[in-house]
Amino acid sequence: MAPQLTAPWATAYLQVIVMLLVFALGIPALLFQLSIPGEIHRIIRRRMKMRWLFILMIFMVFASILFIWVLHPCGSASLTNDMCFYAALIITSIIALILAFWIHQFRRSVREKIVVQLTKISKKSINKKNTVDAPSLADLVYLGERGKPGDEKSSIIDAINGLAEVIQSDQKYDGTSLEDVINGIEAILVDRENQGSDKNFLDALETLIGINTRLGDRQLSNRFDAYVTNMALSNIGIISVQTKSESTALTFLEAVRDNPNSLFKMGVAALEAEKFQIATHALNRLEAIAEREDKIKSKGNENLFGMLAHFWVRKGSARRRAQLFFTRMEGSFEPSLRDCITGATEYHYTFADFTTADALGEMLEEV
Numbered sequence: 320m321a322p323q324l325t326a327p328w329a330t331a332y333l334q335v336i337v338m339l340l341v342f343a344l345g346i347p348a349l350l351f352q353l354s355i356p357g358e359i360h361r362i363i364r365r366r367m368k369m370r371w372l373f374i375l376m377i378f379m380v381f382a383s384i385l386f387i388w389v390l391h392p393c394g395s396a397s398l399t400n401d402m403c404f405y406a407a408l409i410i411t412s413i414i415a416l417i418l419a420f421w422i423h424q425f426r427r428s429v430r431e432k433i434v435v436q437l438t439k440i441s442k443k444s445i446n447k448k449n450t451v452d453a454p455s456l457a458d459l460v461y462l463g464e465r466g467k468p469g470d471e472k473s474s475i476i477d478a479i480n481g482l483a484e485v486i487q488s489d490q491k492y493d494g495t496s497l498e499d500v501i502n503g504i505e506a507i508l509v510d511r512e513n514q515g516s517d518k519n520f521l522d523a524l525e526t527l528i529g530i531n532t533r534l535g536d537r538q539l540s541n542r543f544d545a546y547v548t549n550m551a552l553s554n555i556g557i558i559s560v561q562t563k564s565e566s567t568a569l570t571f572l573e574a575v576r577d578n579p580n581s582l583f584k585m586g587v588a589a590l591e592a593e594k595f596q597i598a599t600h601a602l603n604r605l606e607a608i609a610e611r612e613d614k615i616k617s618k619g620n621e622n623l624f625g626m627l628a629h630f631w632v633r634k635g636s637a638r639r640r641a642q643l644f645f646t647r648m649e650g651s652f653e654p655s656l657r658d659c660i661t662g663a664t665e666y667h668y669t670f671a672d673f674t675t676a677d678a679l680g681e682m683l684e685e686v
Contacts, residue, residue, distance in 0.1 A: 430471065434462065438478045445485050456482070456499055463507035468516040472507055476519065479504055480526040487533045494534060494542025501530065501544070505551045509558050517567045520559050524574055527552050553581035560588045560597055568597050576604050583622035587675075590629050590637070599640065602626050606644060614653040617662030624663035628678035631685070645686065657683060 437455045444452035456479075463475030483500050486492055504523050508515040515523070527548050534545050556571035568589070575581035586601030605623040609615050617624070630641040645656065652659050664679040 430462065430466075431474070434459065434474055434478050437462075438481060441482050442485055445482065445489070450496060451482055451486065451500060453499070456503060460503035460506055463503070464510050465513065466507075468514065468519060472515050472519045473522050475507055476504060476522045476526060479507075480529065483526065483530055484533075487530070487537070492537070492539075494537070494539035494544045497530065497544040498547050501527070501547045501551050505555055508555055514558075514562060517563050520555065520563055520567055521570065523555060524552070524571060527555075528574060549575075549578060549581065553578070553584055556581060556585045557588045560585050560594060561592050565594065565597060568594070569600060572597065572600055572604070577608065579605055579608060579620075579622040583626050586626050587629055590633065595637070598630075602630065602640070602644075610648075613651075615648060615651050615659065616653050617659040617666075620659070621663040621666040624660055624679060625667055625672070625675040628660075628663075628675060628682045631682040632678045641682075656686065660686065 437459050440455045441452045441459070444450065444455070459475055459478055463472055463479075466472045466475060479500055483497060486496055486500070504526060508519055508523055530548050531540070531545065534540050534542065534548070539545065552571070552575055556568070556575060559571045560568045568585070572582065572585060575585070582601045582604050586598050586605070589595070589598035589601060602623075605620075605626050609620045609623050615623075627641045627644060630637045632638075660679055660683045664676050664683065667673075667679065668676040
């Protein structure tokens with residue numbers, strides 16, 4: 320007959336179960352801390368903590384039942400050598416199984432798996448509700464912001480690009496659903512403490528151009544998403560001028576070659592950073608846009624005159640470049656050059672760009 324569960328037996332069981340609990344929770348927790356970057360902790364804890372808890376509970380129940388089944392009851396007051404061997408084997412096997420499970424989980428990139436899962440959730444939401452799942456998108460953007468420049472940020476940009484393609488391929492898409500997606504791309508890149516690489520900026524540029532192209536294909540270029548996309552191109556372009564290579568900045572300038580507002584902002588940023596080749600390239604494009612008409616008027620060319628004013632007030636060679644345009648286009652200003660400068664001054668003053676307005680005022684006095 321099996322012996323009763325005595326106090327010594329119960330104490331032994333409790334000690335072993337506690338030890339298993341420590342290993343079952345402690346070792347995975349240690350692996351979790353050592354193997355997963357800090358920015359992923361928050362997402363895993365919020366989205367997957369119940370799953371891991373359930374798996375650990377299964378391990379614990381299995382270990383406890385197996386341990387008691389082997390060691391109790393036994394026919395003698397003390398454990399035989401074989402029983403001690405089996406007890407040690409069980410405990411060691413359970414620990415090994417737990418370790419094997421966690422190693423399997425970390426064998427693939429945790430970041431990659433989370434990105435795939437978040438993307439799937441977002442795409443399901445798009446298919447069901449014609450809108451991206453906001454928490455999943457926020458988590459993707461968070462991973463992108465905290466990700467290392469290069470491949471980690473690029474993987475998030477690619478995922479967000481995929482979401483934009485799915486949204487825009489829907490027949491119900493009306494050109495007003497991508498604001499959070501586009502702003503997310505900008506947020507991933509421009510964090511000054513963890514700014515994207517040149518490749519990340521170019522990946523984002525390709526994504527934004529793709530969004531604009533699909534808007535044009537759907538004849539939605541006048542909708543809100545087009546405005547947000549162009550704003551993002553301008554903002555990211557300014558950062559590229561300030562912090563990225565000249566080739567990257569020039570690529571952004573080419574992307575906004577027909578957008579005077581973006582050309583002006585990027586050109587001014589280039590002048591402030593003393594990147595004169597980029598600034599001159601922006602001025603060249605603004606001049607080319609103005610010269611499409613027979614006469615150069617103030618209305619529609621306010622950014623051109625503002626750009627010329629910024630060149631003018633820097634004096635020296637920069638002023639000489641501005642003067643070259645005035646000389647070359649003499650007689651083409653309508654009604655006159657001074658009237659054009661005056662109109663541009665009022666325009667920039669109205670939009671609270673006082674620096675440009677003051678530069679125009681100085682140029683007006685000296686031209």
